[in-house]
Amino acid sequence: MNPIQGGTVRLGLVSPRPLSPAYLRHAHAYLSARTSSLETVEHPVEGYFAVSLTGTATGSFEGWRDELVSPATALLIDAALTWGALAEHGPELVVTDVDSTFITAEVIELLARRAGREEEVAAVTDRAMRGELDFAESLRERVSTLAGLPETVIHDVAADIETTPGAERLVEIAHAHGARFCLVSGGFTTVLDPLARRTRIDRWIANELEIDNGVLTGRTIGPIVDREAKAAQVKAWAREFGVSLDRTVCIGDGANDLGMLHIAGAGIAFQAKPIVREQADVTLSFPRLDAAATLVGW
Incomplete structure (x- = not known):
C-alpha cells in the first residue's frame, strides 16, 4: 500500500489501556515526514483509549507496517492506516x-x-x-x-x-x-x-x-x-x-x-x-x- 500523493492518510489507534507516549511520538514523527497538515485527535470513548492522526500524503509509505503496526502490536495497540475517501469520510x-x-x-x-x-x-x-x-x-x-x-x-x-x-x-x-x-x-x-x-x-x-x-x-x-x-x-x-x-x-x-x-x-x-x-x-x-x-x- 502506498497512498497517492495528495490524498488523505489516517492512522487510527485503539487500545484497552492508555496509549504509549513513546509510540505516539514515533507515529507522529513518521507521519510528519510523509504528510502535511498533520492533525492528532484524542477521541473521548468509554472503555478503551483511541487516537487518530490525519494528514495529506506528501511522501512514500513503503514499509509502513514495520514502522507503524509492528511496534504498536508489541505495545498492545491496534493500528489501522487508511487513505483516500475512507480516511477522509469514513x-x-x-x-x-x-x-x-x-x-x-x-x-x-x-x-x-x-x-x-x-x-x-x-x-x-x-x-x-x-x-x-x-x-x-x-x-x-x-x-x-x-x-x-x-x-x-x-x-x-x-x-x-x-x-x-x-x-x-x-x-x-x-x-x-x-x-x-x-x-x-x-x-x-x-x-x-x-x-x-x-x-x-x-x-x-x-x-x-x-x-x-x-x-x-x-x-x-x-x-x-x-x-x-x-x-x-x-x-x-x-x-x-x-x-x-x-x-x-x-x-x-x-x-x-x-x-x-x-x-x-x-x-x-x-x-x-x-x-x-x-x-x-x-x-x-x-x-x-x-x-x-x-x-x-x-
Missing part, C-alpha cells in the same frame, strides 16, 4: 460476521449442547475457522449432529444470544454517519432474524436449517453461506447501496471471512484466528466491536 457500508464477532458465541455449538455433542462440534468449528477444513463440509458435519432436536431449541438458543460488547453501539454509529450496516453469517436464519431486526440491521443473510414436523433433520436448505458467498454478498450490497468497495469495511474472525476481508477497503480481523490476523488489513485484538469505528474513520 465507511459507507459496514459488514460483519455474526458468530464470535457480532455475538459472543458460536450458535452451532449452543445448539449442539442441546444434543449433548457440544465438545465434538466445537472441535470441528475451531478447525474450520482456522482454515484447516472446508467450511461447507464442516457445516454439514456439524449440522448433522442436530438431527432429532425439537424446533423449540432454536428459539431457546436465540433468547440466550448476547451481542459482543460495542456491537450495537457500532450499528448506532454507522447509522448516525449515514452508513449501512449488514450481517453475513455461517449460522442460521431462525436465530439471526430476530436479532437483526432488534438491532436495526439493514440487510443480513445466513443458512437455513431444515425442519420437518417440528424436528430438525440435521440438514440445511439451499446454498451454504461460505467464504465465497460472503464476499459475493458484500459486493451485491455495495452495488445495491451504490457504495464503493473502497469505502466498505468488513469484520470477521474466521477463515470463512477472508474473502470479504480481502475485497473491503479495510478488512478487520476481530479477536481472530492466526490465519485471519496474518491476512487482514487491520487487527482488533480486544472485545470491543465499536473500537472498529475509531480505527477506520469515525
Whole structure:
C-alpha cells in the first residue's frame, strides 16, 4: 500500500489501556515526514483509549507496517492506516460476521449442547475457522449432529444470544454517519432474524436449517453461506447501496471471512484466528466491536 500523493492518510489507534507516549511520538514523527497538515485527535470513548492522526500524503509509505503496526502490536495497540475517501469520510457500508464477532458465541455449538455433542462440534468449528477444513463440509458435519432436536431449541438458543460488547453501539454509529450496516453469517436464519431486526440491521443473510414436523433433520436448505458467498454478498450490497468497495469495511474472525476481508477497503480481523490476523488489513485484538469505528474513520 502506498497512498497517492495528495490524498488523505489516517492512522487510527485503539487500545484497552492508555496509549504509549513513546509510540505516539514515533507515529507522529513518521507521519510528519510523509504528510502535511498533520492533525492528532484524542477521541473521548468509554472503555478503551483511541487516537487518530490525519494528514495529506506528501511522501512514500513503503514499509509502513514495520514502522507503524509492528511496534504498536508489541505495545498492545491496534493500528489501522487508511487513505483516500475512507480516511477522509469514513465507511459507507459496514459488514460483519455474526458468530464470535457480532455475538459472543458460536450458535452451532449452543445448539449442539442441546444434543449433548457440544465438545465434538466445537472441535470441528475451531478447525474450520482456522482454515484447516472446508467450511461447507464442516457445516454439514456439524449440522448433522442436530438431527432429532425439537424446533423449540432454536428459539431457546436465540433468547440466550448476547451481542459482543460495542456491537450495537457500532450499528448506532454507522447509522448516525449515514452508513449501512449488514450481517453475513455461517449460522442460521431462525436465530439471526430476530436479532437483526432488534438491532436495526439493514440487510443480513445466513443458512437455513431444515425442519420437518417440528424436528430438525440435521440438514440445511439451499446454498451454504461460505467464504465465497460472503464476499459475493458484500459486493451485491455495495452495488445495491451504490457504495464503493473502497469505502466498505468488513469484520470477521474466521477463515470463512477472508474473502470479504480481502475485497473491503479495510478488512478487520476481530479477536481472530492466526490465519485471519496474518491476512487482514487491520487487527482488533480486544472485545470491543465499536473500537472498529475509531480505527477506520469515525
